[in-house]
Amino acid sequence: MAYRIGTRGSALATTQTQWVADAMSDEHTAFEQVIIKTKGDVTTGSLANLGGTGVFATALRQAVIDGEVDMAVHSLKDLPAKQPAELHIAAIPARADVRxxxxxxxxxxxxxxxxxxxxxxxxxxxxxxxxxxxxxxxxxxxxxxxxxxxxxxxxxxxxxxxxxxxxxxxxxxxxxxxxxxxxxxxxxxxxxxxxxIDPDIMLPAPGQGSLAIEIAANKTLDAPLANALAAHQDTGARLEATAERALLATLEAGCASPIGALARFVNGTLHLDAVVAAMDGSKTIRRQASTTLDESAVTEATSDAAYALGVEVAQMMIDDGADLLPPGPARGTR
CATH class of the missing domain: 3.40.190.10 (Periplasmic binding protein-like II)
Structure with missing residues (x-):
């Protein structure tokens, strides 16, 4: 069975999509790339003023919704924090260097x-x-x-x-x-x-270093594809992404300043470190917290706990004035 994977056309996007395809392929399952042009690929000007992360994701996501492709591979940091109801992140593979x-x-x-x-x-x-x-x-x-x-x-x-x-x-x-x-x-x-660069100096964008494999929420998966996606899921990377994206979603509700976040899942404990900074670097607000989770799998309970950790740290930052910092040119976190 052959499946179509949507990807941007840059060397990086096609390279990482091919990595996903090769990792999920076996004698019963094959994957072919379909190049999708996004707004971020065809529009000139400052990325921040174009609207930040979503400019690289919208066209790919629409191709999944329209059935033009079976799935899309994104750099997770390119996905806006709010997940559309029509789409589901089916797998997040093991994370690369976050720095x-x-x-x-x-x-x-x-x-x-x-x-x-x-x-x-x-x-x-x-x-x-x-x-x-x-x-x-x-x-x-x-x-x-x-x-x-x-x-x-x-x-x-x-x-x-x-x-x-x-x-x-x-x-x-x-x-x-x-x-x-x-x-x-x-x-x-x-x-x-x-x-x-040491994260003590510069925290990465939420989701940096992770890939996200996104499918239509109403898609019925056949056994080969379901098994391939399940095998490509990394528990730690999924929980880290959940906490970071929860923080981003909570802060974006009332804060347009640049945001960095890094979650680490180590020996059953999920740590989250985050920063909000004035665009000129004159003031930063950095906070962290942790929670203990079952490290065997991503369940509804562990996912909820990871999400709650992101909300908790974001609320700490809001309480300390994150929403009062001067905004950047747009809500881009890349």
Whole structure:
């Protein structure tokens, strides 16, 4: 039986979708990719001003709802926190490196970047936390695929064998860019990382490092597909995602400032650490909490407890004034 998987057309999206397809395939089950263009792929301008995370997900989700594809593979951080009733996240595989990556000229790190260094990122979350740590840095809004953004770093434009930078894109005009470690690792380009940024300095976007396999909520799964999805589900990653997305959904109800969150499920305990920051880095609110869960499986009770943990930490932050922080340009958390 062959199933159709919807994906964006970028090198990263097709690579991670193929990874999912290969992992779920066996002698009875095959998967083929269907490329879907999203608003985020065809629209220029600042990602934050385009509306943040949802610009990469809407067209893929509509293709699932319309039956154009059997499922879609997303980077979980690209999914808005509110889950549509028509769709169901059927599986979240084991999580990759959750950290953000500094890709800097001459092997520099956050500590060794010179005063006034130009750092490229399209993420309000990264801007806010970087400025909180190094207020002397100059933040430059950038977009594009991984190769295009890396080509903006001085010296990196000579390292590209995978794909050219977009026509007309600047090259070598920045001291560093910040990307997700997971994406760079999946592309086999970890040579570009000069520092995997400690979450104590920069918390990732909710869901960062995780993939989500989404299907129509009313879809009746045949046995081969149901078994493939069940085998691809990771208990810890699912519980972590539930807590992080619950926090994001709760904060977004009244807070438009950049948000970072990281849940870790270790030895039956789910820890959640989160931050809300003013866009200029002048103020941050960071809180954490934990809860003990049954680590054998994701049940309704464990899922509810993970969700409650996210709400609890979000409410702590709201009580401490998170909703009063100056907003970013949009509710993008990437």
């Amino acid at each position: 953000d990556a500094l890709c800097a000229a001459n092997g520099m790190t956050l500590e060794t970047l010179p005063k006034g260094a130009k750092i490229g990122t399209g993420s309000p979350r990264r801007v806010a936390q970087l400025l909180a740590y190094r207020p002397d840095l100059e933040m430059i809004d950038i977009r594009g695929n991984v190769q295009t953004r890396l080509a903006r770093v001085a010296g990196y434009e000579h390292h590209h064998d995978n794909a050219p930078a977009a026509a007309g894109s600047p090259k070598g005009d920045l001291d560093a860019v910040v990307l997700a470690c997971a994406g760079i690792d999946r592309l086999g380009m970890d040579w570009a990382i000069t520092e995997r």
